[in-house]
Amino acid sequence: MIPELGQVALLLALAAALVQGTLPLVGAARGRADWMALARPAAQVQALLVAFAFACLASAFVRHDFSLLYVAEHSNTSLPIAYRIAGVWGGHEGSLLLWLALLCGWMLALARFGRALPLPVLARVLAVMGWIAAGFALFMLTTSNPFERVVPAPPNGNDLNPLLQDPGMALHPPLLYMGYVGFSVAFAFAIAALLGGELSTQWMRWMRPWTTAAWSFLTLGIMLGSLWAYSVLGWGGWWFWDPVENASFMPWLAGTALIHSLAVTEKRGAFKSWTLLLAIVAFSLSLLGTFIVRSGVLSSVHAFATDPRRGAFILAFLVVVVGGSLLLYAWRAPRVGLGARFEMVSREAMLLVNNVLFVVAMLSVLLGTLYPLVLDALGLGKISVGPPYFDSVFLPLMAPMLFLLGVGPLARWKRAELPALAHQLRWAAAVALLAMLGAALLAGRITLGAAFGVLTSVWIAASIVVDLLQRLRPHGPVPAAVLFARMRTLPRPLLGMMLAHLGVAAFAFGVGMVRTFEVERDVTMRPGDTVEVAGRTFTLRGLRNVTGSNYDAVQALFDVRRGGAPVALLYPEKRTYRVQGTVTTEAAIARGLTGDLYVSLGEPLALATGQGQDKGQHAWTVRVYSKPFVAWIWGGCVLMALGGALAASGRRYRAKQPRVAAIDAPIDAPIVAAGAPAATLPATTVAYPAEVGA
Amino acid sequence: MTPRRRRLAIIAGIAGAVGVAAALVLNAFSSNLVFFYSPSQVAANEAPAGRTFRLGGLVEAGSLQRDGTRVRFVVTDTLRAVPVRYEGILPDLFKEGKGVVAQGRILQDGVFVAREVLAKHDENYLPPEAGAALKTARRHAATTAATTGAAR
Numbered sequence: 001m002i003p004e005l006g007q008v009a010l011l012l013a014l015a016a017a018l019v020q021g022t023l024p025l026v027g028a029a030r031g032r033a034d035w036m037a038l039a040r041p042a043a044q045v046q047a048l049l050v051a052f053a054f055a056c057l058a059s060a061f062v063r064h065d066f067s068l069l070y071v072a073e074h075s076n077t078s079l080p081i082a083y084r085i086a087g088v089w090g091g092h093e094g095s096l097l098l099w100l101a102l103l104c105g106w107m108l109a110l111a112r113f114g115r116a117l118p119l120p121v122l123a124r125v126l127a128v129m130g131w132i133a134a135g136f137a138l139f140m141l142t143t144s145n146p147f148e149r150v151v152p153a154p155p156n157g158n159d160l161n162p163l164l165q166d167p168g169m170a171l172h173p174p175l176l177y178m179g180y181v182g183f184s185v186a187f188a189f190a191i192a193a194l195l196g197g198e199l200s201t202q203w204m205r206w207m208r209p210w211t212t213a214a215w216s217f218l219t220l221g222i223m224l225g226s227l228w229a230y231s232v233l234g235w236g237g238w239w240f241w242d243p244v245e246n247a248s249f250m251p252w253l254a255g256t257a258l259i260h261s262l263a264v265t266e267k268r269g270a271f272k273s274w275t276l277l278l279a280i281v282a283f284s285l286s287l288l289g290t291f292i293v294r295s296g297v298l299s300s301v302h303a304f305a306t307d308p309r310r311g312a313f314i315l316a317f318l319v320v321v322v323g324g325s326l327l328l329y330a331w332r333a334p335r336v337g338l339g340a341r342f343e344m345v346s347r348e349a350m351l352l353v354n355n356v357l358f359v360v361a362m363l364s365v366l367l368g369t370l371y372p373l374v375l376d377a378l379g380l381g382k383i384s385v386g387p388p389y390f391d392s393v394f395l396p397l398m399a400p401m402l403f404l405l406g407v408g409p410l411a412r413w414k415r416a417e418l419p420a421l422a423h424q425l426r427w428a429a430a431v432a433l434l435a436m437l438g439a440a441l442l443a444g445r446i447t448l449g450a451a452f453g454v455l456t457s458v459w460i461a462a463s464i465v466v467d468l469l470q471r472l473r474p475h476g477p478v479p480a481a482v483l484f485a486r487m488r489t490l491p492r493p494l495l496g497m498m499l500a501h502l503g504v505a506a507f508a509f510g511v512g513m514v515r516t517f518e519v520e521r522d523v524t525m526r527p528g529d530t531v532e533v534a535g536r537t538f539t540l541r542g543l544r545n546v547t548g549s550n551y552d553a554v555q556a557l558f559d560v561r562r563g564g565a566p567v568a569l570l571y572p573e574k575r576t577y578r579v580q581g582t583v584t585t586e587a588a589i590a591r592g593l594t595g596d597l598y599v600s601l602g603e604p605l606a607l608a609t610g611q612g613q614d615k616g617q618h619a620w621t622v623r624v625y626s627k628p629f630v631a632w633i634w635g636g637c638v639l640m641a642l643g644g645a646l647a648a649s650g651r652r653y654r655a656k657q658p659r660v661a662a663i664d665a666p667i668d669a670p671i672v673a674a675g676a677p678a679a680t681l682p683a684t685t686v687a688y689p690a691e692v693g694a
Numbered sequence: 695m696t697p698r699r700r701r702l703a704i705i706a707g708i709a710g711a712v713g714v715a716a717a718l719v720l721n722a723f724s725s726n727l728v729f730f731y732s733p734s735q736v737a738a739n740e741a742p743a744g745r746t747f748r749l750g751g752l753v754e755a756g757s758l759q760r761d762g763t764r765v766r767f768v769v770t771d772t773l774r775a776v777p778v779r780y781e782g783i784l785p786d787l788f789k790e791g792k793g794v795v796a797q798g799r800i801l802q803d804g805v806f807v808a809r810e811v812l813a814k815h816d817e818n819y820l821p822p823e824a825g826a827a828l829k830t831a832r833r834h835a836a837t838t839a840a841t842t843g844a845a846r
Contacts, residue, residue, distance in 0.1 A: 384728045522783050
C-alpha cells in the first residue's frame with residue numbers, strides 16, 4: 001500500500017511541477033501578480049509530495065519490502081540499517097528520486113530565502129526549476145519507476161553492490177547531486193534574466209550565494225568520490241581520469257569559472273553575457289554528467305541503466321534543455337549587454353584569464369571524455385584516452401592559474417599597476433623560492449612536480465598573508481589585539497575566498513608531494529615476512545577469518561615499525577559478500593598529516609614451500625604503499641568547500657532582507673525587530689571599506 | 695591606448711592563449727589515444743608494434759600461471775589467442791573464463807606485456823571491448839563456416 005501512495009505522490013508532484021512551470025511564467029509575461037504568486041506554494045506542495053515519495057521508498061527499504069523490484073535488486077535482510085537507507089540511492093531509479101528530492105530542497109530554500117527577490121524574478125526562477133523537476137519526474141514515471149512491483153515477491157533481495165557499502169559512498173551521491181542540482185538555481189536565474197531581458201548587478205548579488213553553495217557541495221561530493229576510490233578500490237590512487245570522474249569534474253570546472261565570473265559581474269558589471277553563458281554551461285554539464293553516467297554508455301559501478309529508452313529520454317531532455325537555453329541565449333543575450341570596461345592590468349583582466357583557463361581545461365576534459373564515446377557510437381572503432389593526456393594538458397593550464405591566484409586578489413579593480421603589485425608581493429615570492437630550496441635540501445631529491453607543488457602552494461599562502469596584512473593594517477604595524485579585532489570585521493565573502501584559495505595551496509602541495517615521493521611496492525608475503533617501504537618495516541604477523549553481517553573475510557595483521565618503534569597496526573581485509581559472491585578489497589590505511597601508510601591484500605598464492613600447508617599459512621600478494629601528504633589533497637578540497645560555504649553565508653547577500661521582510665511581515669514573515677535594519681546596515685558599511693574602496 | 699585598441703589587444707591575447715592551449719591539447723590528445731584490438735586482429739598483425747594498445751577478450755581457462763606477483767595468462771576471442779605477461783596484483787574480478795581488458799605493448803616474440811589489467815565491476819559483467827571482440831570473432835566464424843559450407 002505504501003509504495004502505491006509514493007507512486008501517487010510522484011504523479012501529483014509532476015502535476016504540481018507543471019503548474020509551477022507554466023502559470024507563474026505566463027503571469028510574469030502578462031504582469032499578473034496572482035499567477036506569479038503561485039510559484040511559491042506550488043514549489044512547497046511539490047517538495048512535500050516528493051519528500052513523501054522519498055519517505056515511502058525509504059520505508060520499503062527499512063521494512064525489507066522485496067515486493068518492490070527496486071528494493072529486491074538493491075537490498076537484503078542481512079544489509080545493515082545504515083546501508084539500507086543509503087540503498088535508496090544505490091541504484092538508478094532511487095538516485096533519480098534523490099535528484100528530484102534535492103531539487104525540491106533547493107526550490108524550497110529559494111521559496112523561503114528568496115522573498116527579497118521581486119515577484120517576477122522569483123516567479124520566473126521557480127518556473128524554470130519547475131520545468132526541470134517536471135522533466136525528471138516524467139523520466140522516472142515513464143522509464144525508471146522506483147515503485148514497480150515484482151510478482152511473486154522474492155523471499156530475499158539481491159543485496160546492495162558491495163563496493164557501495166562504505167560510509168563515504170553512502171554520502172557521495174547526495175553531496176554530488178546537491179552540487180549538480182544546485183547549479184540549476186544559477187541556470188534558472190540565467191534563463192529568467194534572459195526571459196526578462198534585464199540583468200542588473202543586483203541579479204548577480206542574488207545569484208552568487210546560491211551558486212557558491214552549490215559549488216561547495218559539488219567540491220565535497222567529488223572529494224568523497226576520490227576518497228572512496230582511494231580506500232575501497234584498493235589501488236591507492238586518488239584520481240584516475242575515468243570518464244565517470246570526468247563527468248563530475250566538468251561541471252566543477254565550469255562552476256569554478258562561473259563563481260569567479262559572477263564576482264566580476266557583481267562588483268563591476270562586466271562579463272554579463274559571459275556569466276549567463278557559464279551558468280547555462282555549468283548546469284548543462286551537470287545534465288551531461290548524469291547522461292554519461294546513468295545512460296549505460298559507460299560501463300562502471302555507476303552505470304545502472306541498460307534500458308535504451310532511458311538513454312533516449314535523457315538525450316532528448318538534454319537536447320531540449322541545452323539547445324533551448326543556448327537558442328534563448330543567442331536571441332536575448334545582446335539585450336543584456338556586455339558590461340563595463342576595464343584595463344589590461346586589473347582584477348577583471350586576471351579573472352578573465354582565470355575564466356579562459358578553466359573553460360579551456362573543461363573543454364579539454366570534454367574532448368578526452370566524449371571523443372571515444374562518439375567514435376564508438378559512430379562505429380569508427382574503440383579507443384580510450386589515458387591519464388597521460390589529461391596530465392600533460394592539465395599541468396601547463398594550471399601552472400599560470402596557480403601563479404595568478406597569488407596576484408589576482410591583490411590587484412585593484414578596473415586598473416592595477418604591475419610595479420606596485422610586484423612590490424607588494426616581493427616577500428611572498430622570496431618565501432616561496434626559499435621554501436622550495438628548503439624542501440629540496442630536506443628531501444635530498446626533488447622533481448619538477450614537487451618543486452612546482454611547494455613553490456605554488458607557498459606562493460599562494462604567502463600572498464594570502466600579504467593580502468590579509470594589507471587589509472588589516474594599511475598604515476603600518478598595529479598591536480596583535482587590534483589585528484584580531486579587525487579580522488572579525490572583514491566580510492565573510494573575502495575570508496571565504498582566502499580560505500578556499502588556501503585550500504588550493506594545500507591541494508597543490510599534496511599533489512606535488514604524493515606524485516614525487518610516493519612508494520608503491522607489490523610483493524609476495526607469508527606470515528612472518530617483512531618488507532621495508534619508505535623507512536618503515538611492515539611485518540605480516542598473521543591471517544585469520546572474520547565474519548561480518550553480510551560478508552566473510554580474510555583479515556591480515558600488519559605490524560608497522562620505524563627503527564623498532566611501533567608506528568601502527570594495520571588490518572587489511574579481503575571480503576567475499578555472501579549474496580552476490582563479490583570479492584572486495586578493504587585497504588588498511590594509517591592516515592596522517594605527513595602521509596598515509598597503505599596496505600591492501602592482493603590474492604592468496606598456493607606456494608609449494610613445505611611450511612605453509614594449512615589455510616592460515618598461505619602466501620599473499622600484498623600492496624604496500626607509502627603516500628606522503630596525500631591527505632592534503634582532500635583536506636585542500638574541504639578547505640575549498642568551507643571557504644565556499646563561508647562566502648555564501650556573507651551578510652551582504654542578506655543585507656536587503658530585513659527591509660523587504662518587514663513589508664510582507666503581516667502575511668507570513670517571522671518577527672523582524674523594527675530596529676533590525678538600522679542595526680545591520682551601519683555594520684555592513686563598516687565591514688566593506690577594504691573592498692569597496694579598492 | 696584607446697579603448698578600441700585595448701579591446702583588440704585583449705581579444706588578441708585571449709585568441710593567442712586559446713590557440714596555444716588548443717595546440718597543446720590536440721598534440722597531447724593525438725599522442726595519447728589508445729586503440730583497442732582483438733586477439734584476431736593481433737594475430738593478423740593489425741596491432742601497431744612498439745605502441746601501447748588495449749587487448750580484450752576472455753581469459754582462457756587453465757592458462758593462468760602465477761609466480762608471486764609475476765603472472766602469465768592467455769587472452770582469447772575463441773578464434774585466436776594471445777599470451778600475456780603481467781607483473782603486479784590482478785584486480786579482484788580477474789578470473790579464468792571471464793572478460794578482461796589489458797593495456798600494454800606487444801613484443802617481438804608475440805607476447806603481450808601488460809602494464810595495466812582491467813577487470814572491474816561485477817561478476818556477470820563483460821567489458822564492452824571484450825564483448826565486441828567476442829562478437830566479431832563469432833560473426834567471423836559464422837561467415838567462414840557459411841562460405842566453406844557453400845564451397846562444398
